[in-house]
Amino acid sequence: MTDIRENWIFAEKSINKINSATFQLITKMKSISEIPVTVVLLESQADSFENEIKQYGPDKILTVKDDELDKADDVSVASALSGLIDKFGTPISFIFAATTFGRSVAPRLQAKLLTGLTADCLDLSFEDDLLVQTKPSYGDNIMCEIVIPDFKPQMATVRPNIFKAEKVFDDTTKIVEINDLNWDKDANIQITTHVLPAKTDENLATADRIVALGRGGKQDLNNANELANKINATVGVTRPLTDMDEFDQSQQIGQSGETVAPDLLINLGVSGSVQFTAGIENANTIVSVNTDKHAPIFKQSDYCFNGSSEDFLKALNKVL
Amino acid sequence: MKIVVGLKQVPETTNVKINEKTKNIDRRGVSGVINKYDRNALQTALDIRDVVGGTVIAMSMGPNDFAVSLQEALSLGADEAVLLSDRAFGGADTLATGYVLAEAIKKIGGVDLVIMGQQSVDADTGQMGPIVAEMLGISQVTYADEIQPKSDNELRIKRYDDNIEQEIIAKTPLMLTTTGNAGKPEYVNVVEIKNSFEKPLTTWTSKDMPVDSNRLGQSGSPTVVRRIMSPEPKERAGKMLSTDATKAAEELAGILHEENLLAEED
Numbered sequence: 136m137t138d139i140r141e142n143w144i145f146a147e148k149s150i151n152k153i154n155s156a157t158f159q160l161i162t163k164m165k166s167i168s169e170i171p172v173t174v175v176l177l178e179s180q181a182d183s184f185e186n187e188i189k190q191y192g193p194d195k196i197l198t199v200k201d202d203e204l205d206k207a208d209d210v211s212v213a214s215a216l217s218g219l220i221d222k223f224g225t226p227i228s229f230i231f232a233a234t235t236f237g238r239s240v241a242p243r244l245q246a247k248l249l250t251g252l253t254a255d256c257l258d259l260s261f262e263d264d265l266l267v268q269t270k271p272s273y274g275d276n277i278m279c280e281i282v283i284p285d286f287k288p289q290m291a292t293v294r295p296n297i298f299k300a301e302k303v304f305d306d307t308t309k310i311v312e313i314n315d316l317n318w319d320k321d322a323n324i325q326i327t328t329h330v331l332p333a334k335t336d337e338n339l340a341t342a343d344r345i346v347a348l349g350r351g352g353k354q355d356l357n358n359a360n361e362l363a364n365k366i367n368a369t370v371g372v373t374r375p376l377t378d379m380d381e382f383d384q385s386q387q388i389g390q391s392g393e394t395v396a397p398d399l400l401i402n403l404g405v406s407g408s409v410q411f412t413a414g415i416e417n418a419n420t421i422v423s424v425n426t427d428k429h430a431p432i433f434k435q436s437d438y439c440f441n442g443s444s445e446d447f448l449k450a451l452n453k454v455l
Numbered sequence: 456m457k458i459v460v461g462l463k464q465v466p467e468t469t470n471v472k473i474n475e476k477t478k479n480i481d482r483r484g485v486s487g488v489i490n491k492y493d494r495n496a497l498q499t500a501l502d503i504r505d506v507v508g509g510t511v512i513a514m515s516m517g518p519n520d521f522a523v524s525l526q527e528a529l530s531l532g533a534d535e536a537v538l539l540s541d542r543a544f545g546g547a548d549t550l551a552t553g554y555v556l557a558e559a560i561k562k563i564g565g566v567d568l569v570i571m572g573q574q575s576v577d578a579d580t581g582q583m584g585p586i587v588a589e590m591l592g593i594s595q596v597t598y599a600d601e602i603q604p605k606s607d608n609e610l611r612i613k614r615y616d617d618n619i620e621q622e623i624i625a626k627t628p629l630m631l632t633t634t635g636n637a638g639k640p641e642y643v644n645v646v647e648i649k650n651s652f653e654k655p656l657t658t659w660t661s662k663d664m665p666v667d668s669n670r671l672g673q674s675g676s677p678t679v680v681r682r683i684m685s686p687e688p689k690e691r692a693g694k695m696l697s698t699d700a701t702k703a704a705e706e707l708a709g710i711l712h713e714e715n716l717l718a719e720e721d
């Protein structure tokens with residue numbers, strides 16, 4: 136198969152929108168390499184998500200318009216992607232967001248192409264055409280630098296919300312529409328329900344402001360809610376609090392929860408374990424409140440208050 | 456149904472550090488246990504078997520001491536166990552491991568369902584299920600939360616695709632990977648431990664399967680780990696606010712306004 140000098144990014148869709156991780160990946164790949172960026176988009180006939188994607192300035196968008204591929208299962212999508220590689224050639228890299236879908240389709244495609252894949256990367260860089268991938272293991276306690284020197288495409292899934300997406304204002308993206316792609320439909324899988332549950336929590340991953348409660352702040356939930364209302368923030372928690380009735384899993388920040396990137400994060404009674412701080416590195420400004428002046432969270436904070444979360448919340452709610 | 460469960464032995468704690476001298480992960484004194492999601496995978500298999508009948512085969516690729524975990528799987532209710540162990544398998548990445556697992560499943564023959572955990576807690580890749588499924592040419596449903604047999608060759612599955620709720624009807628042959636919500640693991644009872652020693656635990660090497668030696672171990676692994684590091688969290692300024700709560704709140708309110716952190720964006 137012919138090799139092509141392009142980096143490919145898979146455009147992931149949620150219901151009726153492109154997952155913002157896709158935009159983040161476009162900005163990142165453009166900033167680390169001169170190699171042209173191509174976005175691969177599978178969408179229904181009626182959709183035109185290419186118009187939104189092109190605002191982030193990829194060099195090319197390969198759009199496959201096919202109603203059946205729109206909400207297809209992993210096997211069908213992997214088959215379509217390998218069909219695109221058969222048609223256009225093997226790119227230097229092929230990058231996916233490390234979402235449930237990305238983490239399910241990418242390894243399936245990897246095994247078709249018999250190449251390497253690094254899961255859940257936190258950073259990417261290039262040394263010429265070699266993609267250097269930084270991946271955590273042992274529950275984020277260890278970082279590994281991984282390369283795929285002899286195989287193409289070099290594949291990776293990348294954790295969402297690690298990089299910031301930036302729109303660009305030139306309009307040079309080339310859009311290529313493909314109408315004759317061959318792919319195998321998986322007849323054994325029938326998706327009978329595909330819905331957003333009625334109760335969708337405010338989304339932590341995209342929140343501009345977050346008030347985070349840890350075990351030392353859980354008794355101050357009312358005051359914390361008052362603060363959150365005042366500054367229009369979303370409430371997040373550390374993992375131990377997800378066992379309480381008041382909170383659920385979708386509110387957890389950290390390695391096994393959400394990676395967040397708010398402008399402002401206020402931590403109340405959070406000690407600062409690596410599993411928690413893995414999720415907050417991209418916050419712009421971090422304020423932490425803790426009764427222990429040696430709490431590790433203070434090292435990861437811009438502003439620190441050494442004292443109780445109750446006193447601090449009451450005082451802050453008064454002045455804001 | 457003939458069900459194979461992929462089972463990995465992992466260190467009991469992931470709280471490991473890098474040894475400054477050897478630059479390797481220091482695992483001294485850390486014993487091995489069954490990867491927690493694989494307990495869910497195993498229990499899911501046992502629950503399905505108990506409804507539709509069949510056999511559950513626990514399978515693991517790794518050094519000889521992984522037999523301990525397979526023995527435990529037998530005492531938890533698996534009918535048979537297969538250990539895939541050979542020097543040639545060592546140093547394998549996910550692709551080379553998947554190859555051996557897939558070849559072993561082919562050798563068993565007539566397998567309807569393969570179940571793996573959503574990820575291993577040491578490697579954290581979650582790739583094995585989809586890789587093996589592709590190599591076997593069977594369908595897959597990953598991150599399954601609830602699994603119920605619908606008939607002899609169909610399962611009804613609930614899962615979340617990030618926050619999208621999905622219900623799926625899947626026909627066998629099939630690969631499933633399970634989250635921590637699937638098949639709540641049960642405890643071992645003493646009678647089962649005794650019985651487990653009567654059950655077959657077989658070891659296969661590269662000679663027992665028609666494998667291509669170029670696809671094994673390090674030589675069959677496209678990925679190369681160049682370096683391992685301790686994570687270095689970005690340290691921040693850590694400016695201490697006044698210890699008086701009222702003063703601290705006023706200071707912070709000033710900073711938040713000055714840095715425009717309370718403004719609404721589009």
Ligand SMILES: Cc1cc2nc3c(=O)[nH]c(=O)nc-3n(C[C@H](O)[C@H](O)[C@H](O)COP(=O)(O)OP(=O)(O)OC[C@H]3O[C@@H](n4cnc5c(N)ncnc54)[C@H](O)[C@@H]3O)c2cc1C
Pocket residue numbers: 274348349350351352372373374375387388389390391392393403404405406407408409410411424425426427430442443444445469
């Ligand atoms: C594989 C794995 C994955 C994990 N993933 C995550 C994850 O994604 N997210 C996560 O959060 N955790 C995760 N954890 C758990 C993590 O290791 C920590 O146990 C957890 O983050 C600690 O939560 P905490 O800071 O709320 O509690 P603690 O560590 O108990 O800290 C409480 C803090 O509150 C302070 N405090 C007490 N009283 C007050 C008061 N009145 N006012 C102010 N401060 C007070 C204390 O000084 C202390 O610093 C994971 C663990 C493992 C093993």
Ligand SMILES: Nc1ncnc2c1ncn2[C@@H]1O[C@H](COP(=O)(O)O)[C@@H](O)[C@H]1O
Pocket residue numbers: 460461462463490492493496514515516517549552556570571572573574575576578579580581582583584
């Ligand atoms: N060496 C192995 N032997 C058997 N099963 C494995 C092995 N490695 C991984 N698995 C299975 O694949 C799942 C995902 O592992 P991983 O891709 O390493 O995150 C695990 O939960 C196991 O079910």
